Amino acid sequence: MRTALVLLLSITATAAGGSGNQSALNSQGAPAIHVEHLIIGITVVCAVVWLLVMIVLGWALLRKRSSDSGPPRDRPLTTIVSSAVAATVVIIAALTIASFYTTRSIGLPGNTALTITVRGQQWWWQVIYADANPAFSFQTANEIHIPVGQDVQIQLESADVVHSFWVPSLAGKQDLVPGRSNSLLLRAERPGTYRGQCAEFCGLQHTHMAMMVIADEPADYQRWIAAQRENSVMPTYADAAAGKAAFLSKPCAACHTVRGTSAAGTTGPDLTHIGSRQTIAAGLLETTRGSLAAWIADPQTLKPGNNMPMVPLTSVELRDISAYMESLK
Amino acid sequence: MNRSVVLDLSKLPPHGLGTASLTWWGTLAFMLIEGTGFALSIVVYLYLMSLAPHWPLDAPPPDLLPGSGLTALLIVSLLPNMLIARWARQQNLAKVRIGLVIMSLLGVAPLFLRVLEFPAMHISWDQNAYGSIVWVMLGLHTTHILTDLVETLVLTCLMFSKHGDNPRRYGDVSDNAMYWNFVVATWLPMYVCLYWIPRL
Amino acid sequence: MIVRDEVEDLRDTALDEVQLDRRLSETWSTPTGLWGALSTVDHKIIGRRYIYTAFIFLALGGILALAMRLQLSEPEARFIGPDRYNQIFTMHGTNMMFLFAVPVMEAMAVYLVPLMVGTRNIAFPRLNAFSYWMYLAGGLLLWIAFAVDTGPDVGWFAYVPLSGPQYAAGKRADIWAQMITFTEVSALAVAVEIVVTVLKQRAPGMSLDRIPLFVWSMLVTSFLIILAMPAIMIASTALILDRLVGTHFFNPAEGGDVLLWQHLFWFFGHPEVYIIFLPAVGMVSTIVATFTRRPVFGYLAMVMALVTTGVLAFGLWVHHMFVAGLPRLGESFFTASSMAIAIPAGLQIFCWLATMWAGRPVFKTPFLFVIGFMVIFVIGGMTGVMVASVPFDTQVHDTYFVVAHFHYVLVGGAVFPLLGAIYYWFPKITGRMMSETLGRWTFGLIFTGFNLTFFPMHILGLQGMPRRIYTYQPEMPWSGLNMFISLSAVILAAGFLLFFIDAIRSAASGPAAPDNPWGASTLEWATSSPPLPYNFARLPVVGSLEPLSNNSETLSVAGGLSVDRRELIVTSVVEALPEARESSPGNSIWPLWSALATTVLLIWSIFTPWAVVWGSIPVSIALIGWFWPKGTPEDDT
Numbered sequence A: 001m002r003t004a005l006v007l008l009l010s011i012t013a014t015a016a017g018g019s020g021n022q023s024a025l026n027s028q029g030a031p032a033i034h035v036e037h038l039i040i041g042i043t044v045v046c047a048v049v050w051l052l053v054m055i056v057l058g059w060a061l062l063r064k065r066s067s068d069s070g071p072p073r074d075r076p077l078t079t080i081v082s083s084a085v086a087a088t089v090v091i092i093a094a095l096t097i098a099s100f101y102t103t104r105s106i107g108l109p110g111n112t113a114l115t116i117t118v119r120g121q122q123w124w125w126q127v128i129y130a131d132a133n134p135a136f137s138f139q140t141a142n143e144i145h146i147p148v149g150q151d152v153q154i155q156l157e158s159a160d161v162v163h164s165f166w167v168p169s170l171a172g173k174q175d176l177v178p179g180r181s182n183s184l185l186l187r188a189e190r191p192g193t194y195r196g197q198c199a200e201f202c203g204l205q206h207t208h209m210a211m212m213v214i215a216d217e218p219a220d221y222q223r224w225i226a227a228q229r230e231n232s233v234m235p236t237y238a239d240a241a242a243g244k245a246a247f248l249s250k251p252c253a254a255c256h257t258v259r260g261t262s263a264a265g266t267t268g269p270d271l272t273h274i275g276s277r278q279t280i281a282a283g284l285l286e287t288t289r290g291s292l293a294a295w296i297a298d299p300q301t302l303k304p305g306n307n308m309p310m311v312p313l314t315s316v317e318l319r320d321i322s323a324y325m326e327s328l329k
Numbered sequence B: 001m002n003r004s005v006v007l008d009l010s011k012l013p014p015h016g017l018g019t020a021s022l023t024w025w026g027t028l029a030f031m032l033i034e035g036t037g038f039a040l041s042i043v044v045y046l047y048l049m050s051l052a053p054h055w056p057l058d059a060p061p062p063d064l065l066p067g068s069g070l071t072a073l074l075i076v077s078l079l080p081n082m083l084i085a086r087w088a089r090q091q092n093l094a095k096v097r098i099g100l101v102i103m104s105l106l107g108v109a110p111l112f113l114r115v116l117e118f119p120a121m122h123i124s125w126d127q128n129a130y131g132s133i134v135w136v137m138l139g140l141h142t143t144h145i146l147t148d149l150v151e152t153l154v155l156t157c158l159m160f161s162k163h164g165d166n167p168r169r170y171g172d173v174s175d176n177a178m179y180w181n182f183v184v185a186t187w188l189p190m191y192v193c194l195y196w197i198p199r200l
Numbered sequence C: 001m002i003v004r005d006e007v008e009d010l011r012d013t014a015l016d017e018v019q020l021d022r023r024l025s026e027t028w029s030t031p032t033g034l035w036g037a038l039s040t041v042d043h044k045i046i047g048r049r050y051i052y053t054a055f056i057f058l059a060l061g062g063i064l065a066l067a068m069r070l071q072l073s074e075p076e077a078r079f080i081g082p083d084r085y086n087q088i089f090t091m092h093g094t095n096m097m098f099l100f101a102v103p104v105m106e107a108m109a110v111y112l113v114p115l116m117v118g119t120r121n122i123a124f125p126r127l128n129a130f131s132y133w134m135y136l137a138g139g140l141l142l143w144i145a146f147a148v149d150t151g152p153d154v155g156w157f158a159y160v161p162l163s164g165p166q167y168a169a170g171k172r173a174d175i176w177a178q179m180i181t182f183t184e185v186s187a188l189a190v191a192v193e194i195v196v197t198v199l200k201q202r203a204p205g206m207s208l209d210r211i212p213l214f215v216w217s218m219l220v221t222s223f224l225i226i227l228a229m230p231a232i233m234i235a236s237t238a239l240i241l242d243r244l245v246g247t248h249f250f251n252p253a254e255g256g257d258v259l260l261w262q263h264l265f266w267f268f269g270h271p272e273v274y275i276i277f278l279p280a281v282g283m284v285s286t287i288v289a290t291f292t293r294r295p296v297f298g299y300l301a302m303v304m305a306l307v308t309t310g311v312l313a314f315g316l317w318v319h320h321m322f323v324a325g326l327p328r329l330g331e332s333f334f335t336a337s338s339m340a341i342a343i344p345a346g347l348q349i350f351c352w353l354a355t356m357w358a359g360r361p362v363f364k365t366p367f368l369f370v371i372g373f374m375v376i377f378v379i380g381g382m383t384g385v386m387v388a389s390v391p392f393d394t395q396v397h398d399t400y401f402v403v404a405h406f407h408y409v410l411v412g413g414a415v416f417p418l419l420g421a422i423y424y425w426f427p428k429i430t431g432r433m434m435s436e437t438l439g440r441w442t443f444g445l446i447f448t449g450f451n452l453t454f455f456p457m458h459i460l461g462l463q464g465m466p467r468r469i470y471t472y473q474p475e476m477p478w479s480g481l482n483m484f485i486s487l488s489a490v491i492l493a494a495g496f497l498l499f500f501i502d503a504i505r506s507a508a509s510g511p512a513a514p515d516n517p518w519g520a521s522t523l524e525w526a527t528s529s530p531p532l533p534y535n536f537a538r539l540p541v542v543g544s545l546e547p548l549s550n551n552s553e554t555l556s557v558a559g560g561l562s563v564d565r566r567e568l569i570v571t572s573v574v575e576a577l578p579e580a581r582e583s584s585p586g587n588s589i590w591p592l593w594s595a596l597a598t599t600v601l602l603i604w605s606i607f608t609p610w611a612v613v614w615g616s617i618p619v620s621i622a623l624i625g626w627f628w629p630k631g632t633p634e635d636d637t
């Protein structure tokens, strides 16, 4: 049974490694790695204890009973039961200490070079890269880039209800609590895209509140930062240019910011570089012109109840706006 | 199954008094429930206080007069309350009747002061969390005064009715007296909390 | 004191058995017909109703579970939309916890405890009637609201601010909060009754060390209810006030706090799970003793374990909030205290194992469920120990791992013993036996179905599947296991269906049960199956922990009670020495009126605070009617 369990765990670990990249058993960052070791350790200990209990249970029930000897005495039983209790005490003490040291070894966020603020909103993630120089500060949504091999502090806030930030391959989860500020230490050892998902029930579309953490090599990371700091690009094609005009004249601009234009709404995600993100609408769809069009045409069917209304557009406007969105690399 | 009678209960009294009474224990259990509720309300008060940058939130400390007056009145009411418990134990109908009338009046009197206590807090329930907890604590305690008052009034009527002179009723009277002691006793920590902690 | 005209006071010592039964029946029985049904205060009738009602809620909650499993069986399924799904899982959790698990345990106690301690009715029988009506009203409120699409949709712990005035428009969250009030009132009422019944109405001679373990477990449970429920009372009241009159308890902008809700909820919520579990432990002890044909090993240790669990239960609530951002050092304390629960839990497991080893097991259906309990509950306990570790929990909190944990402990730890207990006490309650063959099939299906359904959820959780999601994307590696789980849930449901069929069929036409079909040794088996309205014609006198096993031919009883009024004995707390004869209240319709008036007040107060003012008038009138003496022998000595 124990081997079966370990086997099971490793099978799932490999299964998770292949796709999705959202698994506590596929740890890719120091905090998650420490925890994965702890998970496996405690699981094995507990599996062994369970197995022992089951063996005793089977034996106690099925053992041959001699018919002549009187009822067994209680004295030896008392000794056995007390030793089992003593063993329990020892084991749980060991597990407590192990988890205490794991917490210690994960370390606390605080003295990291990079701090990123994540604000949970129903049902998307606002990501703020603040810089001492306000001109260098920017915002994005649902996608967080971090440099590989570096401790990053994620500052967690909520704009409305409680959410929970969870990227299992990189670290355990931490809640975003309105009126409070929490923080989490995030770290990736290898470049890659790590999926995460809101873990605390936050209403109608809690299901569709995913985010991507993308760990870049330091050079790539710097390039990305530099690109994000830029204002939005000027549309070069005619449809995108028409799309920009339509975007600015429709209610879109009331909710969304596109730096470098007059659009400065703050209700929805910052769209300055929407075209460069892998997914839209909190992990709902891959970013393509088609998916953008589908989303803008009818966000309420794709993600029922979300806070972006359906804005009536002609098919031409829709095509142009999608082209514009896609062009915002 | 055969039964063999091994115990003769015929000499037992037909009704238990004091700790031999079921209602006495029932009252105690309800006091435990409500006492836990009161204690938790104080915990909530202290919890909110521990989070606030200053306390009370956006209000001066409450005026002392009405609350202290009420406290004094409640403490004074303990004396007739103790007496009525004793008279009930003695099953003295005439004295119990007088005592119940007095206790009814002493149940009504604090309500007048309580009405003044709410404005003395200088905050309303919907202004901030401080206002909310203060009103809820006062409200919680007021319901207890009210329930005990209604019970006392009903008992008074009972004791003047044909059902009055009965050991069971005397038991009810002393349980009611015990409950009033509880209403007074729970007020004291609340009084300290509401009126003196903001002055620390 | 006014001298009454001396009524001839007829005592049971003056009567032979036949006369005695006739006189007691006259005094104690419930009149037939609707009026009798509505005004009865017989703990057996009310207990039976309580049990039926709770099982109906189990079936309804189970059907909701199947609906969820249907929706989750494949990625991006469209059987149920997000709004309905959120209502369904909230209803499932709320219904299972507040309308099934807690009430069913109380129901068993309402039926069994008076019999097991050898008395004739529960203490405060009218309160007992009231508590059932309140429970029924709360259940109807929740389900009717759900039927008209106003079911709560904020999860069974209704975290603010999602359930607060800003984010939960409409009346859904109010329905949740007020349903809580209904079930609290009824649970608290039963808890008080049980405490007083156990402390003061035990059969003469049943000193503290002779109380059956099931009764001990209910005593501890009742104290847990008394100390834990006020927290949720305060919390749900504060929530309703925030929503209705604009207080700011949970509003951080005005000095309130979001985590205050979580603290208050879990200060209740954690003891709540032991309120469900401890009675089940009592059932296990009872069944183990009977089917190994020896007393449970380590009586004192078992009692100490119950009490310790009860005390520790109040020191663990923070383990539900490990990722809420509390100070890490404080959290380590709660890891230690949570793990410490493994000590009393383990002690009990070890004592049962010792009992089984030393006894001579008889593998009847109730005992099979106990064996299933051992297998499953220990897994659930182990995963409990896992999630008690802070770093471990940061990965699995709010995932299917936790869903697996709590179904292992709730279903394995509480429902299995409960089903065993139903098979065990069914003959006593209905006078008929359930089918042993169907019982084995039921056990087999439920045991297999359960493990196949819930074990894979551990893996899903570790693979990153959060709970409370109505669907998932095909890219995620979860679809295979989810389909497997949903199919297995059908096996599980088939098991439950078979159970219901067996129970309904046996109640109607099962073979007649003898008084003591299992050769058990506690007092409920000393009376007929089903028991007569007065439980015992002569109240038993107890001389050992196992009153029926020492001399099973004769039962020692007490004589000298009056038969003209409902009379029972009050005994002392420790030694159970007789202190007084006492009358037990007669039937009354007033508990029903009081419950109706309270129901009107509570539902009305969802809409306006003035309901509390005006609604309290009919409540007061009904309560006065309840307590005003009617001149019966019970009311006037």
Ligand code: HEA
Pocket: A049, A053, A087, A088, A089, A091, A092, C273, C274, C276, C277, C319, C320, C338, C339, C341, C342, C345, C346, C347, C349, C377, C378, C380, C381, C382, C383, C384, C385, C387, C388, C389, C393, C396, C397, C398, C402, C405, C406, C409, C410, C413, C414
């Ligand atoms: C019947 C109900 C029941 C019971 C008995 C338990 C028992 C335990 N539970 Fe569980 N729990 C729930 C019902 C229950 N729980 C529910 C409903 C939730 C979720 C609520 C929600 O979020 O919706 C929950 C959630 C929950 C959490 C929060 C998880 C999270 O949200 O992230 C935690 C964390 O510590 C926890 C811990 C424990 C522990 C340590 C025990 C212990 O009592 C277990 C002790 C038992 C044993 C350990 C087995 C027997 C012992 C031995 C054989 C001895 C040898 C043992 C060792 C050496 C380890 N539980």
Ligand code: HEA
Pocket: C058, C059, C060, C061, C062, C063, C065, C066, C068, C069, C089, C090, C092, C093, C094, C096, C097, C100, C101, C155, C156, C157, C403, C407, C410, C411, C415, C453, C467, C468, C469, C470, C489, C492, C493, C494, C496, C497, C500
């Ligand atoms: C004692 C409590 C209890 C019980 C018994 C169950 C039983 C079951 N539970 Fe539940 N569950 C909870 C308590 C319980 N649950 C809680 C507290 C939550 C958390 C809710 C929240 O997050 O807020 C939860 C959440 C929960 C989830 C997670 C939902 C989510 O997060 O999205 C799932 C998913 O599979 C689930 C499944 C099941 C299943 C398959 C059963 C099965 O065991 C059910 C089997 C029973 C049946 C299928 C009934 C069979 C009856 C019939 C066939 C009809 C008979 C006919 C008549 C006579 C009328 N439960």
Ligand code: CUA
Pocket: A120, A123, A162, A163, A164, A198, A199, A200, A201, A202, A203, A206, A207, A209
């Ligand atoms: Cu945000 Cu769930």
Ligand SMILES: [Cu+2]
Pocket: C269, C270, C273, C316, C317, C319, C320
């Ligand atoms: Cu808990």
